[in-house]
Amino acid sequence: GESVGLHLPTLSVQxxxxxxxxxxxxxxxxxxxxWYKQESGKGPQFIxxxxxxxxxxxxxxxxxxxxxxxxxxxxQIAATQPGDSAVYxxxxxxxxxxxxxxGTGTRLTIIP
Amino acid sequence: EAGVAQSxxxxxxxxxxxxxxxxxxxxxxxxxxxxxxxxxxxPKLLIQFQNNGVVDDSQLPxxxxxxxxxxxxxxxxxxxxxxxxxxxxxxxxSSSNLASRETQYFGPGTRLLVx
Numbered sequence: 001g002e003s004v005g006l007h008l009p010t011l012s013v014q015x016x017x018x019x020x021x022x023x024x025x026x027x028x029x030x031x032x033x034x035w036y037k038q039e040s041g042k043g044p045q046f047i048x049x050x051x052x053x054x055x056x057x058x059x060x061x062x063x064x065x066x067x068x069x070x071x072x073x074x075x076q077i078a079a080t081q082p083g084d085s086a087v088y089x090x091x092x093x094x095x096x097x098x099x100x101x102x103g104t105g106t107r108l109t110i111i112p
Numbered sequence: 113e114a115g116v117a118q119s120x121x122x123x124x125x126x127x128x129x130x131x132x133x134x135x136x137x138x139x140x141x142x143x144x145x146x147x148x149x150x151x152x153x154x155p156k157l158l159i160q161f162q163n164n165g166v167v168d169d170s171q172l173p174x175x176x177x178x179x180x181x182x183x184x185x186x187x188x189x190x191x192x193x194x195x196x197x198x199x200x201x202x203x204x205x206s207s208s209n210l211a212s213r214e215t216q217y218f219g220p221g222t223r224l225l226v227x
Binding site for chain 1: 116155160216217218
């Protein structure tokens with residue numbers, strides 16, 4: 001039978017447009033969040049992180065938004081490029097646990 | 113700076129056989145992690161080392177999985193005997209120290225297929 005895990009959420013975006021990838025977390029004690037990018041055949045690569053005392057953090061072409069009230073995290077990628085095509089994972093941890101817990105991931109496809 | 117190295121990149125074995133994976137972390141990184149990533153899912157931590165000591169192995173199936181980091185640098189992960197459900201990518205990561213706020217750098221992974 002099919003594995004539930006094969007059904008990754010997918011997002012297709014036209015090259016040059018902005019994309020938003022969402023992540024819900026369940027642990028209200030989580031206080032540190034990271035977005036990773038994983039290209040085919042490679043390990044996850046750090047993109048950007050945010051601590052729970054912030055609600056927004058910007059990097060180069062990427063912005064992470066954190067809404068602790070609804071336990072929601074999003075990654076915004078501006079002016080998408082073909083090289084942005086990958087699976088994006090959010091990860092969380094809480095102080096004292098010191099262990100990353102990864103979400104399921106979202107597959108982003110950039111349409112040329 | 114050289115990244116995390118892993119070998120082999122691919123391995124196909126039959127169930128009940130044994131297999132071993134090798135990881136060389138980034139030079140100077142004290143903390144080393146092994147993750148299992150099943151197709152379509154996020155990585156799941158199996159074991160975490162600080163130098164040559166185990167920090168967390170709570171999610172390691174110890175009846176068949178073992179890992180060591182004898183000299184606090186390279187690490188090996190072994191599965192004996194393998195089951196069909198062990199088919200996955202095994203990722204090694206390292207960070208400069210134990211705190212989770214330290215960025216983890218991942219290797220390319222070893223893709224294991226158990227037939």
